[in-house]
Amino acid sequence: MPRRTHIQTTLNGEEIDFLCEPRQSLLEVLRDELGLTGTKEGCNNGNCGACSVLMDGRVVNSCCVLGVEAEGSEVVTIEGVAEGDTLHPLQQCFLEEAALQCGVCTPGFIVAAKALLDSEPDADEARVRHWLAGNLCRCTGYDKIVRAVLKASEMEEVSA
Amino acid sequence: MTTTEKPDYKVIGTRPIRPDGVEKVTGKALYGADIHLPDLVQGAVLRSPHAHARILSIDTSAAEAMPGVLAVVTHSDLPVVADKVLDMGEGASTASDMSKNVLAADKALYRGHAIAGVAATNVHDALTAIEAIKVEYEVLTPVLNVQDAMRDDAPLLDESRHTRTPSGEESEDASNVAAHNRFEGGDVEAAYAEADVVVEREFDTKMVHQGYIEPHNGTANWNSDGTLTVWTSTQGAFAVRGALAELLQLPVSRIRVIPMEIGGGFGGKIGVYLEPVAALLSRKCGRPVQLTMDRTDVFQATGPTSGGHMKGKLAVKDGKITAAEVSLAFEAGAFPGSPVMAGAMCMLSPYEVENFKVDAYDVVVNKPKVAAYRAPGAPNASFCVEQLIDELARETGADPLQFRLSNSAREGTRMITGVAHPRIGQEETVQAAQASDHYNSPIEGPNRGRGVAGGFWFNAGMQSSVVASVNPDGTVNLIEGSTDIGGTRASLAMQLAETLGIEYDSVRPTVVDTDSVGHNDVTGGSRTAYASGQAVYEAGLDIQQQMVARAAQLWECEAEDVEYADGALRHTSDSEKTMTFAELAGKQMETGGPLQGRGSVVARSPGAAFGVHVVDVEVDPDTGKVDILRYTIAQDVGTAVHPAYVEGQMQGGVVQGIGWALNEEYYYGEDGRMENASFLDYRMPTSLDLPMIDTIIVEVPNPGHPFGVRGVGEVPIVPPLAAIANAVHDATGHRFTELPISPRRVVEELHNLQ
Ligand code: FES
Numbered sequence: 001m002p003r004r005t006h007i008q009t010t011l012n013g014e015e016i017d018f019l020c021e022p023r024q025s026l027l028e029v030l031r032d033e034l035g036l037t038g039t040k041e042g043c044n045n046g047n048c049g050a051c052s053v054l055m056d057g058r059v060v061n062s063c064c065v066l067g068v069e070a071e072g073s074e075v076v077t078i079e080g081v082a083e084g085d086t087l088h089p090l091q092q093c094f095l096e097e098a099a100l101q102c103g104v105c106t107p108g109f110i111v112a113a114k115a116l117l118d119s120e121p122d123a124d125e126a127r128v129r130h131w132l133a134g135n136l137c138r139c140t141g142y143d144k145i146v147r148a149v150l151k152a153s154e155m156e157e158v159s160a
Numbered sequence: 161m162t163t164t165e166k167p168d169y170k171v172i173g174t175r176p177i178r179p180d181g182v183e184k185v186t187g188k189a190l191y192g193a194d195i196h197l198p199d200l201v202q203g204a205v206l207r208s209p210h211a212h213a214r215i216l217s218i219d220t221s222a223a224e225a226m227p228g229v230l231a232v233v234t235h236s237d238l239p240v241v242a243d244k245v246l247d248m249g250e251g252a253s254t255a256s257d258m259s260k261n262v263l264a265a266d267k268a269l270y271r272g273h274a275i276a277g278v279a280a281t282n283v284h285d286a287l288t289a290i291e292a293i294k295v296e297y298e299v300l301t302p303v304l305n306v307q308d309a310m311r312d313d314a315p316l317l318d319e320s321r322h323t324r325t326p327s328g329e330e331s332e333d334a335s336n337v338a339a340h341n342r343f344e345g346g347d348v349e350a351a352y353a354e355a356d357v358v359v360e361r362e363f364d365t366k367m368v369h370q371g372y373i374e375p376h377n378g379t380a381n382w383n384s385d386g387t388l389t390v391w392t393s394t395q396g397a398f399a400v401r402g403a404l405a406e407l408l409q410l411p412v413s414r415i416r417v418i419p420m421e422i423g424g425g426f427g428g429k430i431g432v433y434l435e436p437v438a439a440l441l442s443r444k445c446g447r448p449v450q451l452t453m454d455r456t457d458v459f460q461a462t463g464p465t466s467g468g469h470m471k472g473k474l475a476v477k478d479g480k481i482t483a484a485e486v487s488l489a490f491e492a493g494a495f496p497g498s499p500v501m502a503g504a505m506c507m508l509s510p511y512e513v514e515n516f517k518v519d520a521y522d523v524v525v526n527k528p529k530v531a532a533y534r535a536p537g538a539p540n541a542s543f544c545v546e547q548l549i550d551e552l553a554r555e556t557g558a559d560p561l562q563f564r565l566s567n568s569a570r571e572g573t574r575m576i577t578g579v580a581h582p583r584i585g586q587e588e589t590v591q592a593a594q595a596s597d598h599y600n601s602p603i604e605g606p607n608r609g610r611g612v613a614g615g616f617w618f619n620a621g622m623q624s625s626v627v628a629s630v631n632p633d634g635t636v637n638l639i640e641g642s643t644d645i646g647g648t649r650a651s652l653a654m655q656l657a658e659t660l661g662i663e664y665d666s667v668r669p670t671v672v673d674t675d676s677v678g679h680n681d682v683t684g685g686s687r688t689a690y691a692s693g694q695a696v697y698e699a700g701l702d703i704q705q706q707m708v709a710r711a712a713q714l715w716e717c718e719a720e721d722v723e724y725a726d727g728a729l730r731h732t733s734d735s736e737k738t739m740t741f742a743e744l745a746g747k748q749m750e751t752g753g754p755l756q757g758r759g760s761v762v763a764r765s766p767g768a769a770f771g772v773h774v775v776d777v778e779v780d781p782d783t784g785k786v787d788i789l790r791y792t793i794a795q796d797v798g799t800a801v802h803p804a805y806v807e808g809q810m811q812g813g814v815v816q817g818i819g820w821a822l823n824e825e826y827y828y829g830e831d832g833r834m835e836n837a838s839f840l841d842y843r844m845p846t847s848l849d850l851p852m853i854d855t856i857i858v859e860v861p862n863p864g865h866p867f868g869v870r871g872v873g874e875v876p877i878v879p880p881l882a883a884i885a886n887a888v889h890d891a892t893g894h895r896f897t898e899l900p901i902s903p904r905r906v907v908e909e910l911h912n913l914q
């Protein structure tokens with residue numbers, strides 16, 4: 001077995017450490033080593049966004065990041081988006097707007113949209129569509145996803 | 161838009177939050193690849209690098225000796241199965257073809273065809289081990305499209321295959337054409353002779369994929385007592401159980417299939433690919449085995465839908481379509497079973513056409529065996545027919561929607577199958593599109609155009625079974641067996657709440673495994689809200705009846721004196737005696753014990769669905785890019801149970817259709833290799849490519865359902881291909897008869913005109 005490296009990182013606000021092989025992607029580490037299966041694999045080569053996580057506030061495709069690169073960074077996954085049992089406005093709006101059908105793309109969209117609204121709370125439709133172009137959804141035709149993000153952007157908690 | 165007086169529903173027509181919603185927005189929902197079992201090992205599948213090759217030998221000994229490797233299986237590990245037809249719900253196949261598709265027998269019939277499976281302690285070891293398997297191939301010339309496959313001198317995929325002809329006989333010579341069917345009525349030649357205008361064209365479409373975001377997966381545990389448990393993302397747990405029973409020659413009672421959450425299917429997750437291989441590996445190594453596909457495998461080795469070649473000739477006389485002669489040849493992939501018959505039966509169904517001759521050819525080629533894809537067969541066939549109708553309207557100076565309206569099918573109109581339509585909403589749907597703001601707004605500016613098209617899909621009924629247990633606090637647990645791909649837990653819970661006159665929140669639905677509920681056919685054919693909804697209604701009536709008997713017992717009166725309405729029981733002549741649903745639910749122990757309602761149906765009147773689409777496009781003559789400026793879909797849904805999810809089905813179907821029309825295709829090299837087997841190169845629409853998709857819900861209730869529900873999910877993908885081609889024609893004056901209408905094709909074809 002290839003040598004495993006000891007990695008220390010902050011995951012969803014908690015300091016953790018794990019061992020990982022150099023060839024393992026962050027996606028693989030999250031899902032298989034740390035048991036966080038909310039982050040999904042759709043393509044494993046950077047083309048669908050289902051594996052989106054935040055690394056130091058930036059959206060990345062975790063299938064294209066190595067686990068070892070998480071050393072010293074702050075990682076947020078879908079499991080870290082809600083505060084306890086209070087859903088994030090994006091999560092609430094996705095539910096209210098029926099912005100998911102099968103739901104497999106949903107974690108990636110919520111994480112990616114969170115990064116947008118964190119930095120641009122006033123994003124308009126064109127901006128939302130542009131920002132989310134790296135996330136594929138095959139079920140919804142995006143209409144309700146875009147509406148959910150716009151609705152969340154109007155909620156106080158986000159724009160505050 | 162409601163066209164008929166609708167009963168005053170309390171729950172149906174509202175937009176509550178789906179019961180499985182929170183789990184899905186927080187990442188807690190478990191999809192097939194998310195399952196982790198004690199002692200679980202991983203596997204990998206060796207796939208053919210050749211599109212057509214004889215397998216001379218397979219040597220697995222080196223792989224078996226590698227570190228971490230626990231088991232290796234090939235086709236020889238599968239039992240011999242009979243040539244029996246297995247109907248999986250949407251598309252049938254024979255057990256022996258399915259067995260040869262799961263693991264190739266004497267021939268690899270497409271690139272990506274599974275050759276062997278390996279289980280190892282981790283996935284990296286499994287992937288290394290498959291490379292150590294030595295396969296000796298005799299490479300053969302692949303056949304990659306229907307025209308080549310139908311030539312007399314074409315290489316044959318199967319030397320023993322003959323054509324089943326319209327008379328039901330077998331052709332004398334071996335052939336790649338598995339079946340030729342014909343529908344004929346009236347006299348087309350006479351109609352052409354009298355016609356005002358006749359139009360005739362040929363059309364081509366390419367193989368396309370459903371494109372669900374979740375790759376296939378299958379996890380199996382074969383116990384030493386001969387029982388098999390399978391966890392998988394599937395549209396039909398019972399279909400998987402049935403297929404596994406045939407392929408592995410086990411009684412169905414020994415197999416338990418646990419449906420995990422499913423990340424999209426659209427017809428493509430009905431058949432089995434990995435599940436039988438994982439089962440064989442588990443039997444060999446005595447541990448649970450998990451197999452997952454990567455995206456390339458999904459493209460190359462699951463079931464996309466057919467491309468094909470079509471010829472159509474339509475005639476008009478005095479504004480009426482008088483004749484249609486259409487020939488369809490669809491790729492089935494490596495084994496027979498394209499959706500060509502469905503396409504043939506759908507394409508003319510929105511209209512009244514007296515004289516017709518329709519030929520349908522099912523053709524095998526060296527590509528993956530096709531599976532169902534949302535209204536399988538109908539979009540391609542409508543791409544041909546709806547463009548010809550557009551031409552007829554243009555040539556006769558008619559408005560394209562008015563032309564469709566004056567030719568519309570209505571109750572009693574016979575389809576080419578001879579079956580008469582029951583009450584349908586085709587005319588209402590065309591009228592809704594005519595009245596839309598979109599259709600009444602002008603389209604202006606250079607290189608812009610508008611197109612319309614209609615579409616039809618049968619919708620399926622089939623079997624559903626549910627159980628509803630009443631809890632002492634007045635809530636109800638609904639146990640169902642239909643995979644929830646897009647909100648059916650909600651739409652079924654709503655129908656039960658409506659039937660019982662209780663709150664939506666009082667019903668808690670759960671999708672269970674094949675040991676825990678009666679048989680349920682697939683979530684496919686737009687059948688779940690309709691057919692499982694009917695089972696739910698039956699279960700609700702069953703509960704009502706039992707409650708009436710129990711109230712009569714408590715009130716010491718006859719059951720006839722008790723009525724159930726609005727979630728309460730009343731004595732018909734004694735107004736003092738009333739009890740709410742919850743009150744009686746709390747008295748189960750003293751009235752006979754636990755109260756359960758059951759509903760089991762073979763749903764027989766699914767109620768056809770019709771859709772009419774209006775689209776505006778802008779074509780960039782320099783880059784060839786087609787932009788969708790505005791899109792409106794009108795569709796008869798019978799009754800919209802949860803309008804937001806109804807709209808979602810309409811919008812999602814349209815956007816898959818937009819991708820099919822403008823970009824998506826399996827792009828093959830001459831060697832039979834798909835050259836764009838990734839999401840980068842197989843380009844599906846993104847949020848940036850689209851406007852909002854406007855929906856007009858038309859409600860002409862289905863007389864065959866207690867709440868008037870019709871299937872919704874499939875018909876929205878039928879019209880977009882033709883609607884967009886018609887719009888591009890309006891914008892450029894050029895008719896595109898080959899899909900996709902990609903930038904390259906637009907530039908080339910427009911350039912050639914100059
Ligand atoms: S799985 Fe990472 S981008 Fe698709």
Ligand code: FES
Pocket residue numbers: 099100101102103104105106136137138139140373423424
């Ligand atoms: S909801 Fe299924 S892929 Fe987006």
